Amino acid sequence: MARIVMKFGGTSVADLDRIRFVADRVAAEAERGNEVAVVVSAMAGATNRLVGWTQEMSVVHDAREYDAVVSSGEQVTAGLLAMALQQRGVSARSWLAWQLPLSTDGVHGAARIEQIDGSELVQRFADGQVAVIAGFQGLGPDNRITTLGRGGSDTTAVAIAAAVKADRCDIYTDVDGVYTADPRVVTSANKIDKITYEEMLELASQGAKVLQTRSVELAMNHRVRVQVRSSFSDAPGTLVVDEDEILEQAVVSGITYTSDEAKVTLRNVADRPGVAAAVFGPLADANVNVDMIVQSASPDGVHTDITFTVARGDLERTAQILDDRKQEVGYQQLMADGDVVKVSVIGVGMRSHAGVAQQMFQALSDRGINIQAISTSEIKISVLIAAEYTELAVRTLHAAYGLDAA
Amino acid sequence: MARIVMKFGGTSVADLDRIRFVADRVAAEAERGNEVAVVVSAMAGATNRLVGWTQEMSVVHDAREYDAVVSSGEQVTAGLLAMALQQRGVSARSWLAWQLPLSTDGVHGAARIEQIDGSELVQRFADGQVAVIAGFQGLGPDNRITTLGRGGSDTTAVAIAAAVKADRCDIYTDVDGVYTADPRVVTSANKIDKITYEEMLELASQGAKVLQTRSVELAMNHRVRVQVRSSFSDAPGTLVVDEDEILEQAVVSGITYTSDEAKVTLRNVADRPGVAAAVFGPLADANVNVDMIVQSASPDGVHTDITFTVARGDLERTAQILDDRKQEVGYQQLMADGDVVKVSVIGVGMRSHAGVAQQMFQALSDRGINIQAISTSEIKISVLIAAEYTELAVRTLHAAYGLDAA
Numbered sequence: 001m002a003r004i005v006m007k008f009g010g011t012s013v014a015d016l017d018r019i020r021f022v023a024d025r026v027a028a029e030a031e032r033g034n035e036v037a038v039v040v041s042a043m044a045g046a047t048n049r050l051v052g053w054t055q056e057m058s059v060v061h062d063a064r065e066y067d068a069v070v071s072s073g074e075q076v077t078a079g080l081l082a083m084a085l086q087q088r089g090v091s092a093r094s095w096l097a098w099q100l101p102l103s104t105d106g107v108h109g110a111a112r113i114e115q116i117d118g119s120e121l122v123q124r125f126a127d128g129q130v131a132v133i134a135g136f137q138g139l140g141p142d143n144r145i146t147t148l149g150r151g152g153s154d155t156t157a158v159a160i161a162a163a164v165k166a167d168r169c170d171i172y173t174d175v176d177g178v179y180t181a182d183p184r185v186v187t188s189a190n191k192i193d194k195i196t197y198e199e200m201l202e203l204a205s206q207g208a209k210v211l212q213t214r215s216v217e218l219a220m221n222h223r224v225r226v227q228v229r230s231s232f233s234d235a236p237g238t239l240v241v242d243e244d245e246i247l248e249q250a251v252v253s254g255i256t257y258t259s260d261e262a263k264v265t266l267r268n269v270a271d272r273p274g275v276a277a278a279v280f281g282p283l284a285d286a287n288v289n290v291d292m293i294v295q296s297a298s299p300d301g302v303h304t305d306i307t308f309t310v311a312r313g314d315l316e317r318t319a320q321i322l323d324d325r326k327q328e329v330g331y332q333q334l335m336a337d338g339d340v341v342k343v344s345v346i347g348v349g350m351r352s353h354a355g356v357a358q359q360m361f362q363a364l365s366d367r368g369i370n371i372q373a374i375s376t377s378e379i380k381i382s383v384l385i386a387a388e389y390t391e392l393a394v395r396t397l398h399a400a401y402g403l404d405a406a
Numbered sequence: 407m408a409r410i411v412m413k414f415g416g417t418s419v420a421d422l423d424r425i426r427f428v429a430d431r432v433a434a435e436a437e438r439g440n441e442v443a444v445v446v447s448a449m450a451g452a453t454n455r456l457v458g459w460t461q462e463m464s465v466v467h468d469a470r471e472y473d474a475v476v477s478s479g480e481q482v483t484a485g486l487l488a489m490a491l492q493q494r495g496v497s498a499r500s501w502l503a504w505q506l507p508l509s510t511d512g513v514h515g516a517a518r519i520e521q522i523d524g525s526e527l528v529q530r531f532a533d534g535q536v537a538v539i540a541g542f543q544g545l546g547p548d549n550r551i552t553t554l555g556r557g558g559s560d561t562t563a564v565a566i567a568a569a570v571k572a573d574r575c576d577i578y579t580d581v582d583g584v585y586t587a588d589p590r591v592v593t594s595a596n597k598i599d600k601i602t603y604e605e606m607l608e609l610a611s612q613g614a615k616v617l618q619t620r621s622v623e624l625a626m627n628h629r630v631r632v633q634v635r636s637s638f639s640d641a642p643g644t645l646v647v648d649e650d651e652i653l654e655q656a657v658v659s660g661i662t663y664t665s666d667e668a669k670v671t672l673r674n675v676a677d678r679p680g681v682a683a684a685v686f687g688p689l690a691d692a693n694v695n696v697d698m699i700v701q702s703a704s705p706d707g708v709h710t711d712i713t714f715t716v717a718r719g720d721l722e723r724t725a726q727i728l729d730d731r732k733q734e735v736g737y738q739q740l741m742a743d744g745d746v747v748k749v750s751v752i753g754v755g756m757r758s759h760a761g762v763a764q765q766m767f768q769a770l771s772d773r774g775i776n777i778q779a780i781s782t783s784e785i786k787i788s789v790l791i792a793a794e795y796t797e798l799a800v801r802t803l804h805a806a807y808g809l810d811a812a
Contacts, residue, residue: 016462056422057486058493068500069485072478079475080463087464094474099549143505
């Protein structure tokens with residue numbers, strides 16, 4: 001017997017037939033003697049319709065009213081799934097955030113979970129009752145409904161799992177797990193059986209869309225064992241777990257890429273103290289997130305070039321901000337390039353293995369791919385390259401690190 | 407300055423444009439310096455869609471889950487209307503039943519309101535904030551959402567008006583008030599300016615569909631002044647008030663008819679004690695509501711005929727029940743007639759005026775309309791006639807009691 005949280009997204013509960021299908025899966029877990037809580041999203045399309053109404057009603061609207069309107073979608077799914085389970089002879093009831101309560105802070109539209117009272121759920125597990133929980137929603141300190149932001153149901157599921165000390169949190173999606181690379185790019189990509197929280201976090205933030213970054217952070221902080229698996233198959237998916245649980249670490253677990261990057265280069269910046277602050281201070285003030293930064297060695301000791309990346313959506317704003325401060329910063333020319341991608345290799349094994357970065361640079365160099373910027377973390381190396389090389393670079397690195405072998 | 411509750415039904419908030427139109431009306435009341443609470447139904451069609459889903463999911467379903475699903479419609483309207491008001495510069499917020507709370511008993515799907523805490527609303531009125539309240543829903547003793555049954559938003563509105571001691575509760579509908587007769591039948595029907603609770607109650611239960619019977623009872627018990635008025639015009643509607651407020655009472659206020667009646671006659675029933683119990687006991691046990699009952703004088707002292715009416719939908723069941731007990735009751739023949747209507751004249755003035763019934767019988771007799779059964783209350787006389795005479799009877803009585811004159 002295990003205590004399991006199951007999470008189904010909008011496409012998995014898109015219509016009554018899909019909800020019945022989900023009920024079958026949940027009933028099967030319950031009939032195996034497991035204690036089950038299910039977290040559901042709104043039926044696919046419902047949230048978009050509700051969000052559309054709020055936008056049509058008023059472009060700048062009260063986030064509290066937005067939350068009241070938009071959270072209704074999950075409420076409907078939870079009630080319908082509870083009914084479907086009951087019809088299968090499974091004891092079940094729906095739970096809304098204010099009923100648990102699942103308490104959040106007061107940031108309507110993007111609230112953070114602060115506390116969950118799971119005691120009632122645990123008590124009812126003992127009576128064999130399945131809890132069907134409306135995802136994405138919370139109860140704010142103002143006694144009003146909050147929402148957790150897009151994709152928040154993943155976060156609800158992990159938080160519920162932490163609150164009831166579940167053995168596992170299964171996130172059902174339309175893919176059957178996490179892959180060593182995007183299978184649309186690398187046909188030899190393999191499903192990863194087990195991956196660490198840290199790697200999953202890097203994968204999530206570096207373009208792998210299977211899990212919300214926030215939910216991985218939460219899982220890591222509370223050591224919740226998360227499984228990413230397919231709604232449409234019984235095959236085990238990818239288990240996201242603590243490093244200790246993985247006996248043999250691959251040096252590199254996966255290759256990702258993000259294409260929503262843009263590169264900005266300031267030519268002939270005065271090479272003096274304070275110039276970095278003059279460039280990046282105003283961007284930070286404007287909430288522009290700067291990722292990679294490269295300052296080339298000054299050839300003459302007087303001028304230098306500064307290259308950095310921002311999200312592509314922020315490129316125009318960035319150029320505007322720096323153009324307004326051209327005198328103040330003191331640069332000759334601003335060059336913007338939206339035609340770049342960031343390719344990353346991720347793996348906790350690289351902590352204990354030297355030469356992982358060198359191997360990356362060499363492999364790319366052998367293919368004639370020029371590296372425009374580099375950034376690294378303890379378990380990740382990212383390089384910025386011209387967009388046209390994306391697929392070639394990902395495939396090259398996938399092979400170079402031995403990930404092609406099944 | 408007055409404190410006003412405004413209630414808008416599903417067709418009045420059917421889409422975003424209608425909600426904007428409602429917002430204009432509410433804003434106008436607020437800008438006149440009034441304290442305003444608005445009660446809204448779900449957008450027309452929303453409730454039917456949600457109810458349809460619950461039925462499709464499971465024919466016999468958990469009423470608690472039904473309530474969770476179906477109540478979401480009003481939640482959406484309340485949030486959207488609050489947004490629309492804010493956009494017009496009117497301070498407003500949405501309220502769900504569990505937030506007030508509006509407490510009900512635990513009869514999910516058909517709950518009765520037990521208590522409303524209006525203190526927070528009153529406090530916010532003082533700050534100029536309009537309360538937008540989701541109708542139809544309540545909070546049960548089990549801390550779950552209840553619903554009040556179809557048309558329950560009228561009841562919510564009257565109950566809120568009682569709780570905040572409103573000066574008036576305006577029910578906005580697609581007609582501009584209560585008429586002396588159905589204007590589709592009697593072209594000379596007139597809008598009634600003021601009507602008593604008692605009369606409105608009889609009108610509502612005798613076929614006038616403008617107000618839910620329950621909401622009129624509640625208004626009567628708490629002396630809430632209710633106004634039935636049009637969503638599409640500024641003209642005053644019909645005020646439902648205490649008898650004291652109406653200086654000159656009309657003897658008859660209105661003529662109504664209900665066509666969902668059926669007549670049952672048992673021929674040659676043994677005229678002995680206990681026969682009525684033998685007939686009506688089993689019907690009561692089967693929840694068949696019997697309305698008019700006529701027992702003819704026994705011509706031979708041995709046998710008699712018993713005639714009574716039931717709702718047309720109950721006719722088949724009634725015949726079956728009595729057929730099963732033919733020996734026991736001891737009657738010769740059962741005759742059923744679904745082709746009848748009940749026509750009623752209603753007016754508190756008839757308490758103090760003799761001859762009102764006689765006037766009715768004479769007028770119908772003059773037109774050759776045969777009366778098949780009669781029932782009376784203190785302020786109502788109803789007769790059962792053949793359905794083909796419906797319009798003639800209503801028009802005849804409308805003229806006979808002087809209601810044709812504007």
